Amino acid sequence: MSDQAYNFAYLDEGTKRMIRRAILKGIAVPGYQVPFASREMPMPYGWGTGGVQVTAAVLTPGDVLKVIDQGADDTTNAVSIRKFFQRTAGVATTERTNEATMIQTRHRIPETPLTGDQILVYQVPIPEPMRFLEPRETETRRIHALADYGLMQVRLYEDIARHGEIATSYAYPVEVAGRYVMDPSPIPKFDNPKLDDCPAIQLFGAGREQRIYALPPYTHVRSLDFEDHPFTASKADHACAICGSGTSYLDEVITDDAGGRMFVCSDTDYCAQNAKGGA
Amino acid sequence: MALLDASGGDIFREEEARMTSSSSKYPEPDGPLLSVRSVTKRYGARIGCEDISFDLWPGEVLGVVGESGSGKSTLLGCLSGQLRPDAGEVLFDTRDRGPVDTLRMSEPQRRHLARTDWAFVHQNPRDGLRMGVSAGGNVGERLMAGGARHYGRIREAASDWLGRVEIDTGRIDDRPRQFSGGMQQRLQIARNLVSGPRLAFMDEPTGGLDVSVQARLLDLLRGLVRDMGLSAVLVTHDLAVVRLLADRLIVMKDGRVVETGLTDQVLDDPQHDYTQLLVSSVLQV
Ligand SMILES: Nc1ncnc2c1ncn2[C@@H]1O[C@H](COP(=O)(O)OP(=O)(O)OP(=O)(O)O)[C@@H](O)[C@H]1O
Ligand SMILES: [Mg+2]
Ligand SMILES: [Zn+2]
Numbered sequence: 001m002s003d004q005a006y007n008f009a010y011l012d013e014g015t016k017r018m019i020r021r022a023i024l025k026g027i028a029v030p031g032y033q034v035p036f037a038s039r040e041m042p043m044p045y046g047w048g049t050g051g052v053q054v055t056a057a058v059l060t061p062g063d064v065l066k067v068i069d070q071g072a073d074d075t076t077n078a079v080s081i082r083k084f085f086q087r088t089a090g091v092a093t094t095e096r097t098n099e100a101t102m103i104q105t106r107h108r109i110p111e112t113p114l115t116g117d118q119i120l121v122y123q124v125p126i127p128e129p130m131r132f133l134e135p136r137e138t139e140t141r142r143i144h145a146l147a148d149y150g151l152m153q154v155r156l157y158e159d160i161a162r163h164g165e166i167a168t169s170y171a172y173p174v175e176v177a178g179r180y181v182m183d184p185s186p187i188p189k190f191d192n193p194k195l196d197d198c199p200a201i202q203l204f205g206a207g208r209e210q211r212i213y214a215l216p217p218y219t220h221v222r223s224l225d226f227e228d229h230p231f232t233a234s235k236a237d238h239a240c241a242i243c244g245s246g247t248s249y250l251d252e253v254i255t256d257d258a259g260g261r262m263f264v265c266s267d268t269d270y271c272a273q274n275a276k277g278g279a
Numbered sequence: 280m281a282l283l284d285a286s287g288g289d290i291f292r293e294e295e296a297r298m299t300s301s302s303s304k305y306p307e308p309d310g311p312l313l314s315v316r317s318v319t320k321r322y323g324a325r326i327g328c329e330d331i332s333f334d335l336w337p338g339e340v341l342g343v344v345g346e347s348g349s350g351k352s353t354l355l356g357c358l359s360g361q362l363r364p365d366a367g368e369v370l371f372d373t374r375d376r377g378p379v380d381t382l383r384m385s386e387p388q389r390r391h392l393a394r395t396d397w398a399f400v401h402q403n404p405r406d407g408l409r410m411g412v413s414a415g416g417n418v419g420e421r422l423m424a425g426g427a428r429h430y431g432r433i434r435e436a437a438s439d440w441l442g443r444v445e446i447d448t449g450r451i452d453d454r455p456r457q458f459s460g461g462m463q464q465r466l467q468i469a470r471n472l473v474s475g476p477r478l479a480f481m482d483e484p485t486g487g488l489d490v491s492v493q494a495r496l497l498d499l500l501r502g503l504v505r506d507m508g509l510s511a512v513l514v515t516h517d518l519a520v521v522r523l524l525a526d527r528l529i530v531m532k533d534g535r536v537v538e539t540g541l542t543d544q545v546l547d548d549p550q551h552d553y554t555q556l557l558v559s560s561v562l563q564v
Binding site: 150158160228229 | 387394412413420421430431
C-alpha cells in the first residue's frame with residue numbers, strides 16, 4: 001500500500017497536469033524539447049529527477065513498473081527509484097521487460113523488443129545535442145526552429161577528423177521524423193536502431209535542464225552520418241559469458257586482480273531469460 | 280522568425296504597399312547586385328546611420344570610411360541583416376528571384392542567403408570563427424549546412440580553401456586558437472568564401488593586425504575579389520586599405536554620407552571639408 005503522507009506517485013495533481021501537458025506537446029512535435037517547470041525531487045539531480053517526474057506524471061495504479069540503470073535492475077540507482085514508486089504509488093514492480101507496462105531507464109534500451117502497450121521513460125542529463133558546440137541557448141533554439149543543422153554535422157566531422165571515424169559511441173545524435181535533431185540520452189549507439197519505428201511510446205525527461213521530449217509510436221528515427229562514413233551500431237565483438245548471446249549489448253567486467261575480464265549482457269533480465277532458454 | 284519582424288511595425292507595411300504598387304523602381308535584371316535605399320537606423324534618440332543610399336555593382340568593391348562612431352558598422356549591420364533598420368530598403372539581386380528586399384525576407388530565407396551568397400568578415404576573428412572547432416570544420420560548416428554529406432569531399436574542399444588563403448593544409452585539424460591573428464583572419468575568409476558567395480561584407484578586416492601581416496592579407500583579399508568576381512562593402516577607417524581595395528568610396532560623418540565617388544578621385548581631390556580633413560590627417564602620419 002502506498003504511503004499516505006504523499007499524493008499518488010509523490011507529485012501533486014497540478015504538477016502532474018503541467019508535466020502531462022509538456023509530454024503531450026512533446027508527442028505532438030516529435031523530438032522537440034519542451035520546457036517544463038522541473039520540481040525538487042527527494043533525490044539529487046543526476047539521479048534521474050527528470051525521468052522520475054515524467055514517470056510520476058504518467059504512472060497509473062494498474063501499471064507494472066520496471067527500472068533499469070545501464071540495463072541492470074539491481075544497481076543502487078534503479079533500486080532506489082523502484083522503491084520510491086513502490087512507496088509513493090504502491091504500484092507493482094517487475095524485472096521482466098515483457099511484464100512491465102512502464103520502464104524507466106538510464107542509458108539503455110532493453111534488448112527484448114518493446115510493444116505498443118509499453119512506455120519507456122529515459123533519464124536525460126543534457127537534452128541539447130549541440131551544447132558543446134554552441135553554448136548559447138538562443139542560438140541553438142534558433143537552429144532547431146530553422147532546422148539549420150549544419151553545426152550538428154560539424155560535430156561528426158570533427159569526430160572523424162580527430163579519430164578517423166565517428167567516435168561518438170554514446171548519446172549519438174538522431175534526426176526525428178525528418179525534422180528535429182535530438183539527443184537520445186547517453187544510450188550506446190548500439191541501441192539507436194531500436195529508437196526507430198518503435199511500437200512503444202518513448203519519453204525523455206531532463207530534470208536539471210527542465211526539458212521533456214518524446215517519440216510517439218512508430219516514429220522514424222535516423223542516426224546522423226556521412227555517405228562515406230555511414231552509421232554503424234557497434235558492440236564488443238564477443239558472446240555473453242553467461243548466456244552465450246552473440247547479439248546483445250555487452251559490458252566488460254573485470255573478474256580478478258590479475259586483469260582477468262569477461263563480457264556479459266548489460267541487460268540483466270534479457271541475460272537471465274536467455275540463460276534459461278526463454279528470452 | 281518573429282524575432283526580427285517584431286520591430287518592423289508600420290514602416291514596413293507602408294514599404295510593402297509601395298513596393299507592390301510600383302515595380303518600375305526595381306533595377307533591370309543586369310542591374311546592381313545591391314541597391315541600398317534610404318536606410319536609417321537609430322538607437323533611441325541617437326542616430327546610427329541616416330538616409331543612406333547607394334548601388335553596388337557586380338564585381339565592385341565599395342569602401343566605407345569615416346571616423347569612429349560615424350555609423351560604418353551600423354550601416355554594414357543593416358545591409359547584412361544583422362541589424363534591423365528603422366526605414367529603407369536593401370534590394371539584393373538574388374539568383375533565383377531577382378532583386379528582393381532582404382529586410383522583408385523571412386528569417387530562414389535571409390539565413391540561407393547569408394550562408395550561401397554572402398560573406399561576413401568580422402574585425403575580430405573570434406566573432407566569425409568557431410574557436411573550438413578545427414580549421415577544416417570551420418571551413419566545411421557552410422558546405423554541411425548546405426547539405427553536403429560526403430566527408431571526403433568536404434575535407435577536400437576545406438583543404439583546397441586553406442591553400443587558397445595560404446594556410447598550410449597540414450594544419451587542417453588544428454583549432455584556430457593555435458593560429459596567429461593573421462592566420463585566423465585568413466581562416467575566417469576561407470570559411471566564408473567556400474560557398475562561392477557573390478557579396479562580401481567586411482568590417483575592418485585588417486584591423487588589429489600588424490603592418491606586414493596587413494599587407495599580406497590585403498594582397499590576398501585583392502586576389503580573391505578579382506578571381507571570384509566578388510562584390511564587397513568594405514568598412515575601414517584606414518585610407519590605405521581602401522586605396523588598395525576599393526573602386527568607389529563613401530565617406531560618412533555623424534551617420535550620414537558626406538561624399539561619394541571613385542576612390543582615387545575622393546582621395547586625391549576631396550570636395551567636402553570633412554574628407555579633406557580626413558585625407559590630410561592621414562597624409563601627415
Ligand atoms: N548598440 C548600440 N546602442 C546604442 N548606440 C549605438 C550602438 N551601436 C552603435 N551606437 C552608436 O551609433 C553611432 C554609430 O556607431 P557605429 O558603431 O556604427 O560606428 P563606426 O563608424 O562603426 O565606429 P568605429 O570606427 O569605432 O567602429 C555611434 O554614435 C555609436 O555610439
Ligand atoms: Mg565599427
Ligand atoms: Zn547474457
